[in-house]
Amino acid sequence: MSGERLQELWSRFLANEPLSVDEEQILLIALKADPSLRRELLEEARIDERLGVRASNLRDSEAPIRRFLKRIGAEKDATGFIKKMKSRLEREGPPEASLPDRASGGATRRATGRGTSRGTSPRVPSGWNFGLFPAGMALGIVALIFLISGLGGSRVSWTARQTTKPPAPGSPENAMRPTDVEGRRAESARLEAEATLREIEQERLKLIERPPAREGIDSTKNDDLKKAIAELEERKKRTEDELKEAVERGKRSAVVPSEGMPARPSKDPFPVPGTEAAVATLERVEGEVLLAGKDGKIPGRPDQVIRAGQRMETGAKSFASLKYPDGTRIEMGETTILAELTEGSKRLVMLKGTLHAQVAKQPKEQPMIIATAHGEARVVGTTLNVLVDPDPSKGMRLEVEEGKVELKNLAGKTVLVESGHYAVAAAGVELASKQFPVDQVVLFPTAGKSAGNEWRAVKDDKALRGLAWETNSISPSAPQATLLRDYTSSVGRVNNRTASYVEFRFVADADKDYCVWVRALCLVTTSTAGFCDQVAIEVPGGRVSRTDPAFKDNPAIALINGHALRPKYWWVGGDADMTGNATPDTPTDDPPVTVRFARTGPQILRVFSLATFARVDAILLSTIHKTRPEDGFAPSGVDRK
């Protein structure tokens, strides 16, 4: 996020211009993150207010004085009015016929009330039921339409709801009954009405004394003002009636319980949705993924189109991946919010959380921009991680796996971050590119590229990211001798470099022992499964801790074997069944194979099929997990120790 953008947003905030939820969040996070920026902006707010006061004084310095004098006058008037009213009523008595017969006023209430509900609980009038039912119906229908229109972008009016009226206060449910403390009640009703009248007059004065609103955005304010004044006038009349009534009843020792005003219809909570351009498509959804637009939030579904201006949120233990038309893929970790996605030039605002992005080559003059409240990353084409810490003082962390990314902080300083490096944009932190220690790498199918025709990507709901690499080039029902021949020929192809493989590129450190865990599902359940459940892995830039006789000439290749022991996806790190007598529940594990890279930085890992009939959905290289991860263990792409 650039300082200029903050300037603009802050300026609009100071002007009371409506800001989107995301814009507010951007400001809020920036203000929280950087105390010196906050001081500056708050001082600017003071200057803004002072300029406002200065301008209103230049326009009319007498206005506050006039307002004050009017208020003092009004107080006197109100007191005078009440006195006059009281003495008149006491003198003349209330002429019953002359009382106004308002639906919300007291006269009707009194007339209907007396006969209906003496000593019994009030009967709910049928009008109430009818009033409620259509209201509920209308809400249900409109909510449904909005859900649909949120997808299609059509416009819906909201008239049905507005026509639903609150129950009339004059209904019999509000009936009163005489009591033995009537006199006292009438007195308190009278005092209450008097106080209300004073309040109303003061409110009215406040309203009419306000300076005219700024043109343009505030024009509705002037309408609101007129409406508010009209409402006050209406309330004043009602209260005057109540006062008359209370005084009269004080004499007759009858009382009307005071009650609230009828509820005003609330403001339209569902603004009309707009139609925005498609930006990307939701690929994969796990757990709680929400798509928020002007029309509220809807759960994200695979293949759903994400439109400009919408925002994406993932909940705890949730994941989402989105794909742009040019192949750029963004994976969102848990509790992550992305906003302001734009089409064409790729730009998005990341409010919090973690993301992993594989960015397709972008035009040099139009890089992809990932903005946060702490800075922004400009990406031309690369693989990277962005982490926005919930603690604003920790800022934004950019990790580049491949390629180069420019990171700019709020102060406008930029740094070029190369592969294997990271930089942090945060208040009070010097912007610098540093090598990041990699303790763990998770390779998901989306990060792999296949060479040859033995592997293909398949969708699989049971796979960690809904996607797996499958190889099934043999027939598992073939005789064992055939299977063995297939296996041997696979080994030969690996050794003479003609085998198919899936290749993953990532960043890892030199001189660390990474345990290799391959998560896979063997697709064969027959007795020959043991011939079809091994893969080979190769790390061209490193060495493996344990080679297999089949690949004795290549210290960069290891065998991972034994997935058939369980009929589901699970993690295998070496040979899960070396002794030949393991059971599915207690497989005898070899310790996992470890790999060591010669150089820190970009690395390659290849997976080969060895007459395999299985699906691989994740590979974990970890200095943390030295023993088998739980079956349910689902690492995030950007895990850190």
Add this chain to the structure above:
Amino acid sequence: MQEEYRLIDAAQEGSVEAFSELLRLHQAPLRAYLAGLIRDSEAADDVAQEAFLGAYRNLGSYKGDASFRTWLFGIAKNKALLHFRDEVRRRSQQSETLKVAVSDWLAAETEEDASRVSRQLHLLDSCVDKLPRTSAALVASYYQDRKSADRIARETGMTEVSVWKTLSRIRQALRQCVELGLSGEAGEA
């Protein structure tokens, strides 16, 4: 000052005219002080009115120990605190919004005293006078003429976004100018 004492005496004897005269002297810094505290200028002006009324009603209790302005500011501050208390109650169910956060931050710094605020207003005047012509014109159309950013953009050929940014830059420049003036005054004193 003599004039102010005379006005206070007259106001204490019940002259609304004299009290209005006192308000004329002090309303601008008082409103500026409250506006800086409350942010919502309408609400701030409402609180200012409450403070005027409070001062008017309690004029008898003013003994002249402190300056009238300090006394008035004390009342205003109490009214502002009442306002904040209502605000807190009103928004106890709301989630944290930017407005809420900003008003909390502003309210947290209430140490500004009366004389400092009025000095700042004076300095602001002279700082606005020192602005380059185009900036001064922008300030005049935005603040005095209350034109919208959109309209200013149309009239000047700027984009609306750059109107917002420019306004922000001008305010920051004014802030620095005022701060410089304050520290200069402190140096002289």
